[in-house]
Amino acid sequence: MNTLFDKIWDAHVVQQINEGPTQLYIDRLYCHEVTSPQAFDGLRARGLKCFRPGHIYCMPDHNTPTHDQDKPIQDPVSRKQVDALARNAADFGITHFGMMNPKNGIIHVVGPERGLTLPGMTIVCGDSHTSTHGAMGAVAFGIGTSEVEMVLASQCILQTRPKTMRITIDGKLGKGVTPKDVALYMMSKMTTSGATGYFVEYAGEVVRNMSMEGRLTLCNLSIEMGARGGMVAPDETTFEYIKGREYAPKGEEWEKSVAYWKTLKSDDDAVFDKEVRYDAADIEPMITYGTNPGMGMGITQSIPTTEAMSEVEKTSFEKSMHYMGFQPGESLLGKKVDYVFLGACTNGRIEDFRAFASIVKGRHKADNIVAWLVPGSWMVDAQIREEGLDKVLAEAGFEIRQPGCSACLAMNDDKIPAGKYSVSTSNRNFEGRQGPGARTLLASPLVAAAAAVTGVITDPRDLL
Amino acid sequence: MKQKFNIITSTCVPLPLENVDTDQIIPARFLKATTREGFGDNLFRDWRYNADGSLNKDFVLNNPLYGGQVLVAGKNFGSGSSREHAAWAIADYGFRVVVSSFFADIHKNNELNNFVLPVVVSEEFLKELFASIEKDPKMEVEVDLPNQTITNKATGRSEHFEINAYKKHCLINGLDDIDFLVANKDKIEAYEQHR
Numbered sequence: 150m151n152t153l154f155d156k157i158w159d160a161h162v163v164q165q166i167n168e169g170p171t172q173l174y175i176d177r178l179y180c181h182e183v184t185s186p187q188a189f190d191g192l193r194a195r196g197l198k199c200f201r202p203g204h205i206y207c208m209p210d211h212n213t214p215t216h217d218q219d220k221p222i223q224d225p226v227s228r229k230q231v232d233a234l235a236r237n238a239a240d241f242g243i244t245h246f247g248m249m250n251p252k253n254g255i256i257h258v259v260g261p262e263r264g265l266t267l268p269g270m271t272i273v274c275g276d277s278h279t280s281t282h283g284a285m286g287a288v289a290f291g292i293g294t295s296e297v298e299m300v301l302a303s304q305c306i307l308q309t310r311p312k313t314m315r316i317t318i319d320g321k322l323g324k325g326v327t328p329k330d331v332a333l334y335m336m337s338k339m340t341t342s343g344a345t346g347y348f349v350e351y352a353g354e355v356v357r358n359m360s361m362e363g364r365l366t367l368c369n370l371s372i373e374m375g376a377r378g379g380m381v382a383p384d385e386t387t388f389e390y391i392k393g394r395e396y397a398p399k400g401e402e403w404e405k406s407v408a409y410w411k412t413l414k415s416d417d418d419a420v421f422d423k424e425v426r427y428d429a430a431d432i433e434p435m436i437t438y439g440t441n442p443g444m445g446m447g448i449t450q451s452i453p454t455t456e457a458m459s460e461v462e463k464t465s466f467e468k469s470m471h472y473m474g475f476q477p478g479e480s481l482l483g484k485k486v487d488y489v490f491l492g493a494c495t496n497g498r499i500e501d502f503r504a505f506a507s508i509v510k511g512r513h514k515a516d517n518i519v520a521w522l523v524p525g526s527w528m529v530d531a532q533i534r535e536e537g538l539d540k541v542l543a544e545a546g547f548e549i550r551q552p553g554c555s556a557c558l559a560m561n562d563d564k565i566p567a568g569k570y571s572v573s574t575s576n577r578n579f580e581g582r583q584g585p586g587a588r589t590l591l592a593s594p595l596v597a598a599a600a601a602v603t604g605v606i607t608d609p610r611d612l613l
Numbered sequence: 614m615k616q617k618f619n620i621i622t623s624t625c626v627p628l629p630l631e632n633v634d635t636d637q638i639i640p641a642r643f644l645k646a647t648t649r650e651g652f653g654d655n656l657f658r659d660w661r662y663n664a665d666g667s668l669n670k671d672f673v674l675n676n677p678l679y680g681g682q683v684l685v686a687g688k689n690f691g692s693g694s695s696r697e698h699a700a701w702a703i704a705d706y707g708f709r710v711v712v713s714s715f716f717a718d719i720h721k722n723n724e725l726n727n728f729v730l731p732v733v734v735s736e737e738f739l740k741e742l743f744a745s746i747e748k749d750p751k752m753e754v755e756v757d758l759p760n761q762t763i764t765n766k767a768t769g770r771s772e773h774f775e776i777n778a779y780k781k782h783c784l785i786n787g788l789d790d791i792d793f794l795v796a797n798k799d800k801i802e803a804y805e806q807h808r
Contacts, residue, residue: 160808163797163800163801163804164797164800166779167778167779168777168778168779169777169778169779169780170777170779170780172794172797172800174801174804174805174808183644183645183696184644184695184696184697186647186648187647187648187649187697190647190648191791195791195795197795200798200801211641211644212645226645226646227645229645229647230645230647233647275695275697276694276695277693277694277695277719279695290719291695291719292695292719292722293695293696293697293700293719293722293723293726294697294698295697295723295726295727295789295790295791296722296726296790298791299790299791299794302791302794302795303791303794303795303797303798303801304801305794305797305801307779307790307793307794309777311718340689341632341689341692341693342632342688342689342692342715342717345689345692345715345717345718346718372693373693375689375692375717375718377718441632441634441692441693443632461629461630461631461687462631464629464630465630465631465632465687468630558636558641558694559641559642560641560642560644560645567664577634577636577693577694579634579636579637579693580636580637580659581636581637581640581659582636582641585640585642585659585664586664
């Protein structure tokens, strides 16, 4: 009567500390340049070696520019951080995919696409969107830098066992409704803290029918409901996706692995601490209007009004409206947009580029729009070109940039100017997230494409 | 960093906002440092300073009435990014305790790993505490880790808070998880052989 989460967690318990956390063994640690330098320095200060360097993969993604990656990074502080990762990886004997390495990209895009992320694994990274990897049937969650240091030193982490939640989404998604919309819808219902303390398993017809890319988007956003992580039981879609990928098991090892992976599902009588159900028919293309990802609505709906709110809620809500320059009760359709960003670990995969291209094909970028299209990895970039999407996009007036986290958190030069509106396929619309004063509206690649060609917030269903 | 924790009696800095995310605690553009020090200067940077770099006099950290080692915030504190820099900024600024009715998971761990104590209180306690601070900015709270209690000294109201026995032991004795894990290598190797 175990859940999928229980099965994987239990198989990784080294010991249970009396009246304390669990010592959990970690199969895979990913490191990027922002949250790891202090951890490596911590090892040096303690005179420790890396315990299991073969389990660890490093790559820069947050600071990387999205142009001229073959030249040194111009910002000296960014360059120093990126160089520090290369040096730390070399010093501690860890594999590193540097900038311009064909295996480089956003860590949460690269892990699955290279077959480094596999079902049944425990996976951590100093990055909250590590939840992405749960789509492959892994227990994957974000950690802090002290915890990165723990894993470097011992391949283990001390964690309190989270509670379990199953979110079942049944029915069929309507036209123009994508996995991103499903996630934004759940967040709008659940709020950004509704799943805090829980590890979520996504289930139901919608999830079963979802592609691997879609599941990666869905699990990526688990953290935005506060969840420790999100996961999907591995199935034929998962195995098909993994088969033949560079680091995936091969030959006899493959057969053995698949046989084990097939056992990785919640038992029929498994008991979750919480069960939530949603109906696909209730979900339409979504857009956010506020300054946290839970402040989202169907694109045809209006921003809530404040009557029913408590004083503290109202203060936070009004602060948010002031920042965004919106009024409670207003609709966003037809609002002028300045920037469009396609990319990030949320929507920087091939399917996202296909979706974007499907709308802009035969149309043209609106004059008032600056569009940044950033593939999640060089592998995604190569596939875009292989499928000829680059030509479709170029004909419509869009250029493809080089891979990285880019405008999702604007640690490189891709900053949205203060006061400007950005329809973004990334994961967070917090104040200043895309640059000081930037106003972010989170949406799917279809909604982003519709805004890019019309220059205003547009229901993508009108263009499909 | 490894400051031993026992009983702290202090005035408070009130931040009566909900869903304060780690991007607000420390914006991404300040995450480029490769050391743990100095983040306190940029704690709540974009709320503390106006766009032109001048001090935002309306923000609580710039109000001379308020100060102390205890930050009191609305529910869902520390949501969003896992950046430990947020905990470093809070610690570096001089806070030893953060009080809220609800914390995001990753940030809560990050605070504990930096010897900052997250104290979860009831909504009622939090509401009363905000009211007490507003009435008298010099009022104090007592945070007693050994007994796991927090007391609003203005009203005398006291509440028990949860912390697991292991982490409490670590905080009181100035030990961290890496000390523990490295001392348990034999168990890790045994696990690897038998899995």
